[in-house]
Amino acid sequence: MFKRIPMCIVTVLALALGAFSAQAQEQGGVLKFAVPNFTPGLDPARTTTGDAYMLTAMIFSNLTRVDENLEPQPQLAESWEPNADSSEWTFHLRDDAKFTNGRPVVADDVVFSIKRILDPETASKGAEALGPIADVIAPDDHTVVFKLEGPYADLPLQMGNTFSRILAKENVDEVSSKPIGSGPFILQEYTPGSRAILVRNPDYFEEGLPYLDEVHQVYIKEYAAQMSALKTGEVQVMYLAPVEIMPQLEGDPNIQVMEASAPSFQPLVMNAEKKPFNDVRVRQALRYALDREAMMAAATGGFGSLGNDHPVPPGSPFFDEEQPQRTQDVAKAKELLAEAGYPDGIDITFYTSTARPGLEEAAVVAQQTVAEAGIRIEIESVEIARLYDQILPNIPEFAISHNNWFGRPTIDETLTPYYYTNSNWNYSNLSDPEVDALLDKGKSSTDLAERKQIYAKVQEILLERGSEAIPYFRNYVSAVRKEVQNYHLIPVQYVDLREVWLQP
């Protein structure tokens, strides 16, 4: 009998250990990411592309972090609460976060970083992307209070965006090339146009994280070269995988194609202030004439979902599921055009660009399919700089333009900048007082049910008389090797590598 007890113990121990080792993350390893763009500059006030966001997310910390359900999670802030009407938010900071130059992260750093973004002299796009902040104060070293201009439910989520990274004041002059942050990784080598190498931050405040020893972000321009590197294992993640190479990747047992329903969309922008699109019937006609499925297939290769002429994606909690999907109705389009005074149809120029995947393909399909309704499109493909600089801000008469948006974490940001009268991204010049009123109300309300109702109504109005045609949403697709564990796609294309580990 005494002999059996040790055996039992051994068996139990073996089983327990076995269970542990099956799940235990391996510490160490080098993760290599291939990116198709490499925009230099690591100043959070200035970064605009996914590759730079990825780097700043690893180097810096925010008050909160956006998770894969687009909810805010604690990061530098352990907890937060609003006042009675959500016009004031108080964040409580953890006391063990440090910058890589040794000094602790305190509330003053938060105040400095946020105020810097809001300062017009910094000339950052983030000034509009943080919410209606009137003032930020630090009553003590570990508390930050945001005083807002009005009730705003989404402040915690905004504190997780790419602009709200917390900097060290002394680093401001060199932050673009030699950043000092409090994030899970430290920048070791930075060769713009080639690669960035980050190493694990041993003093990172989240115990045990990150698991990886090193992360390399590697610029490989040609997708064919990226794919070759992925197959040989020289890189483990292909950040943005274009649809053309999907068939080749899907057959490979070592590679996993991951897809996230993204709020990324490519609207056809009509100028609601100029002919012919100042007439809502003409706008409607174009929207009815489009063959959405064909455009989606051409632009996303099937990795997308249909759109209903507003930018709220199916994955959003505010998406109105009741809204019927608009389908192609050529007869109705013709009828509307005739009503508006164009019985013979219209001739329009469609400005697009090859610089972003999907734009040109969608334009060609649009051209072919709306021709039946009498809308004759001439496609003009221009350099992306010209599109953004000259065409979109002032779309000519009888023209539509193409655009390309990443998608935003909050519902308000998804709508207000594009459709509110005179707002920063309102290229279609939509000015609808009902929409404005609804957006104002939705932003300041904190009652979830009420917000859902408000935004459902906005979606309805946009479908009916909006100024953009949004036929589809593009999913965010990455290709990842099997050895990469615990890598999740976050819908707004943020990358979080703290808990990722490599199977050896």
Add this chain to the structure above:
Amino acid sequence: MLAFIVRRLGLLGLTLLGISLLVFGILQLLPGDAATTILGAWQDRGGQTHEYLRHALGLDRPWYEQYLGWLWGVLQGDLGRSLAMDAPITPILFERLGYSLRLAIPALLLAVSISLVLGVLAATRPNGFVDHAITVITLGGVSVPAFVSGAVLILIFAAWLGWFPSSSSLATGEGFLFWAKMLALPVATLTIEALAHITRITRSSMIEVLKTPYVRTARLKGMPRRVVLFKHALRNALLPTVTVIAFNIGWMLGGVVVVEQVFSYPGLGSLVLYAIEQRDIPLLQASMFFVAAGYCLANLLADITYALLDPRIRY
């Protein structure tokens, strides 16, 4: 000779000045400026963001002030700050120059040595089988675009055989062996492109020289073929070849953007491309300086080599 060199260096200075003015002028004509590329597709209706940024970058000053201010800085040795990268230009530029030189020098040495051999071979039996074979191979090399030849090399040597990294950005390490592995494919691609040019000029120049009376005399004198070829003929045949080689130096330093892009190699050409895309005036001026200086100095070297090769040439 010395006076000649000094004069040429003076001319180099004038050329660089002219180029900087031209580059500056062209950038002013293109739509958009550094502020618009930084802020991207973002309008600031009723706001001042573009103005603030322009002011911070110094883009709201009149053009002559911008240009002269920059020039004054350069004369004092300060190349300025990159608008897009927000970092001092000098270290970036020298780093990129280092990379470009590491690519250009081996490629040049390889291309020149192979080309000279092929050119001489082809010239000794013009229109023979060897000559035709060499012509086909080298012309094939120059006709295939670099992104095709580069991609094919990556496919064969990196993807299938795994001997070399498929991209420069993937290679980490130090030391001679590391550099050799990293440079092998880009250098091969560049060499393939450069071969035809130098080979053809060597060939035709050699054919010309081999017909001359003095070469015939040397042969009739009974001198061994090798001596005739290399001591007498080649030296004279090299004169036009040296010009072509000099041109290739300049090109390999600043003009090989395609190869750099295919291999993600951070060289000078890619920097110029980036600066243009971002409308980054100081960065573009500085990198164009180096590229132009590279061309000019290479040509100066060519002229000096002339004098060394041909004692009759005096400056």
